[in-house]
Amino acid sequence: MRRTYSYSEALKILGGREHPVVAAMDKLLGGALLAGSLGLCQVLDLFDAKPDFTRLFSELVTTVSDKRRKLNRYDRTQRLHAAHAVVVVTAYFEAFRAMELPFSFTAQDDDHVLSFTPFELPLPLPSASVSYESNLSAIHDFYLDLNDSLLRVAQSLAAWDRLNDTEKSRAVSALEPLPGRAVDRYQELFRQLAVDFPELAFWCSIEDHRATRAALARLEDVLRETAADLAPDVRLAELEGSYTSALARPLVKSGDVPQGLRMPALGEAYVDPRFQRVAATGRETVPSTAEFWERWPERSDLYAYLVGHLTSVEAWAAPLLVLGDPGSGKSVLTEMLAARLSASGCPVVRVELRNAPADADLVRQIEHGLWRLLDEPVGWAAFSRDTGGAVPVVILDGLDELMQATGVSQTRYLTAIEELQEGLLAKGRPAAFVVTSRLSVCAGLALPERSQVVRLLPFSDEQVRQWLTVWNAVNPPLPAEVALEYRELARQPLLLLMLALYDAVDGALQRDHQRISRGELYERLLERFARREVTKSPVERTEDGVAQDVEFELDRLSVVALAMFNRGVQWVTDRQVTADLAALLGVGSAGREVGTRTPLSPGELALGRFFFVQVSEAVRSDDTRLATYEFLHATFGEYLVARFVWRVLLELSREDAARSRRKSAVDDSELYTVLSFMALTTSKPVLDFLQEFARTADRDGLFDLVVRLFAARDERRLSRGEYEPVQLTDSARDATYSLNLIVLVLVLRQKVCTSDLRMDLEDWWREALFWKSRLSSSAWVSVVRGFWVERVHGKDLCVNLRVAPGDADAGWVLMSEPYVTRDEVAATLREVVAPLAETYGVALAALLIELSATPVEKCLPVLEQLARHPLGSTLFAKEICARIGRGGDDLAILRRLGVAAAVRDAEALDAWLRLHERGFRFPDDRDYPDVTEYLLAYDIPALTAGRPDLLKRAKAAADELGLEWPPPEPARSRSGRSR
Secondary structure, eight states, X not given: OOSOOOHHHHHHXXXXXXXXXXXXXXXXXXXXXXXXXXOHHHHHHHTSSSSOHHHHHHHHHHHHHHTGGGOOHHHHHHHHHHHXXXXXXXXXXXXXXXXXXXXXXXXXXXXXXXXXXXXXXXXXXXXXXXXXXXXXXXXXXXXXXXXXXXXXXXXXXXXXXXXXXXXXXXXXXXXXXXXXXXXXXXXXXXXXXXXXOTHXXXXXXXXXXXXXXXXXXXXXXXXXXXXXXXXXXXXXHHHHHHHHXXXXXXXXXXXXXXXXXXXXXXXXXXXXXXXXXXXXXXXXXXXXXXXXXTTSOOBOOHHHHHHHHHTSTHHHHSOEEEEEOTTSSHHHHHHHHHHHHHXXXXXXXXXXXXXXXXXXXXXXXXXXXXXXXXXXXXXHHHHHHTSTTOOOEEEEEOHHHHXXXXXXXXTTHHHHHHHHHHHHHHTXXXXXXXXXXXXXXXXXXXXXXXXXXXXXXXXXXXXXXXXXXXXXXXXXXXXXXXXGGGHHHHTSHHHHHHHHHHHHHHOHHHHHTTTXXXXXXXXXXHHHHHHHHHHTSSSOOOHHHHHHHHHHHHHHHHHHHHHHHHHTOSOEEHHHHHHHHHHHHOOSOSOOOOSTTOOOOHHHHHHTTOTTEEEEEEEOTTOOEEEEEEESSHHHXXXXXXXXXXXXXXXXXXXXXXXXXXXXXXXXXXXXXXXXXXXXXXXXXXXXXXXXXXXXXXXXXXXXXXXXXXXXXXXXXXXXXXXXXXXOOHHHHHHHHHHHHXXXXXXXXXXXXXXXXXXXXXXXXXXXXXXXXXXXXXXXHHHHHHEEXXXXXXTEEEEEEOXXXXXXXXXXXXXXHHHHHOOHHHHHHHHXXXXXXXXXXXXXXXXXXXXXXXXXXXXXXXXXXXXXXOOOHHHHHHHHHTTTTSSSOHHHHHHHHHXXXXXSSHHHHHHHHHHHHTTOOOOSSOSSXXXXXXXXXXXXXXXXXXXXXXXXXXXXXXXXXXXXXXXXXXXXXXXXXXX
16 A cells, blocks of 8 residues: 555545546546646636535545445555545645635646646655644645745746736735645644544544543544444454453462452553653664663553554554563553454454464464464464454564573564565555564664654553552552552552552551661562462471571572672573572572473472563474573562572671681682672662661671681682683682672771771782772772772771762773772872863863873874864864974864864964964965964954063064054954955
């Protein structure tokens, strides 16, 4: 289908010769109406009273309206495009006919207006991807162009030549308001058309002021109004039943709900999410960073956007990509979308990519989804042909899971969808595609030019209240004010459910929320859910046995958190988790067989039942299931990392207290294993939780233990353990462990002197340089940001912990590093450079220093680098002028930078006088002034105020050049050259 039509093409689509009014008018005009060869006068006659063109418009719209329930989505959209084209042209010429002009067009003018062919122009079409104002602006711009063409036609007429200047001016003025009036008439006609075709309003992004129902119900209502009356199909009915049953499904399975609670149904509790949308990003890849999305506005009318998009041809040209964070509700949105679309009569195929063959092509994945839904093999081609002309919507849920679990790049996945859509559209059976993915996984994913991207946003405070209203109606109420005290959890739908479940048992959240810390809340949440999982087992246990099993469950979760932390990633694979569990807790084996009867791995057993853990899965063609794990909120993982480190430290403390006095030191192998892969300074939340643990601990005893461990850090290790999440050299692990011991010391005391660590200034300097040489660049930056070291009491140093969130500027790190390493030479240099760096930034300060150290004959490359920085024209000119006439290549400097140097400044005058005194010959093809032009361009006495030597040299130069002295009043051309 063409995206837009000309006026003549639109008439053919809407009726052509089969329409009696069109046929009669075409006959009257000698076949020119449908042939597209209308002269301007003939067209104006159409809009005059003789052949009633307004009646033609009404007849055409009525015909389309009468047939609307019989038209499938493809034909309906085609006719609406054509009807819109008629609206655009009709509005303009009706507004034109209502104007009074001092001339008129006659049949004798046809030869002069052949170039005016608006009836063959492709006409603008509204788009759901832009605002209503932007759509109107496009129509207005079209009318402006039409106006310009019409004026040029008028000015070519003999009648125009007979007008006097006043009449011509009045005619031009009369035409100026025409585009605005045409837009007003366009809106009137458009709204008439939209009465029978509500999707038109959504194409134009016109706000729908009818009451908005929740759970995307308005989406179903509007699409049902626009759907054709088609004969029921068995397969489509089965799909509708399958999808709509999700609306009655409880939010959580009954086995996971504490006794006495009632789970609201999905259709009751679903809250339409807020979102952001971008189209025509100008990017070749998906915008996957939070920074990109910061400048885009938030919207709350998701149903309206989806109606406009899914009923337009834009949806048939490229896939819609829906992005979100873990727990933001992407999959639930696809369930709601499938239910509402199918209930409105739209064919839907929802494919969970976690269950589709990961190594299959796109069509096979769709067919696999149909097979799972319909219990029989169904070809995609046959399915798309049997929809009765309705355009199917294919929902591919979980592209991120497909990429994560397989570890295989899917960078062309969206492009493959676009290519499939192009082929389907060419065959006359288009399809819309919706794909969901996590935001963080999409870096590098190719984005088709016509794709639109939606990002789901966390709940607002009002949406939290809306959700809790449904929950509180059937369960012990949780006040929204209490939940919103933990906003980082409450804003994610699934985690809000977790808070509600936690509180519903005994009101613990409401009872304790004012006196428990953030860490205590996470401990209680995790312990409560772990206990519920443990007690589901039919095995009888004592209370002590239950407590031990709960602790073991939390240890397994902690190992998963460590797996992510020590690898520096947001998710880990099942194989990695299984290997780490075997190494740290002795659970199971890292090996894994292949096949459908493969038993669950320890990783699957550890994580598969905790709904605050996101499990991403994919299936290969041999039925091998691949999985990755990620916490729904990163703070869960950060808390568990701190919890595990603290537990190991406490166990080590107990072993130390119980050891024999003949044993010199406790065995810290487990602590080394855990803390030798990633610097704790890289995570502020982990440090915050560790400091919270330290508040209730024996700080002095733990401090003494960690200091002794640090003192023995260089002792030879007989074993480094089997745990190896990433491959590091022994020296890199030793450096990381040494650093983390210092971090633990600072967690326990916040401020520590090197004498407390049994170190002097030189020892600290060597240790800091050791860290710098072995840590990754990002880890070292976190150390520079995390430590503040200052000298006290002679050679003693005082170390503070000051970790801040966010990223650090590279220049800031460079300037701050000497304060951590206590490199005296670097610190002295830093003090010297600091004023320059604070004024201009580190990069620019470095260039200025380099320039000052560069001989004048080699300074041009540095000056050119300086030109690319926002230095300021005055200072830049000063640096150039300081090097002109000093023995360097003056011609090259002036050729590249002469315009920037020729400023009204004493230094510039000094430079130009030096050139004159050295006998420099200015080239003729220059774009900067020579000495004569400079002296005439500026007020020389004013420039040389306070510089009698400069004034004397300027007067001597003027005498040598034969210039009047004092110079006449300065005169300057627009280009800066003297006149």
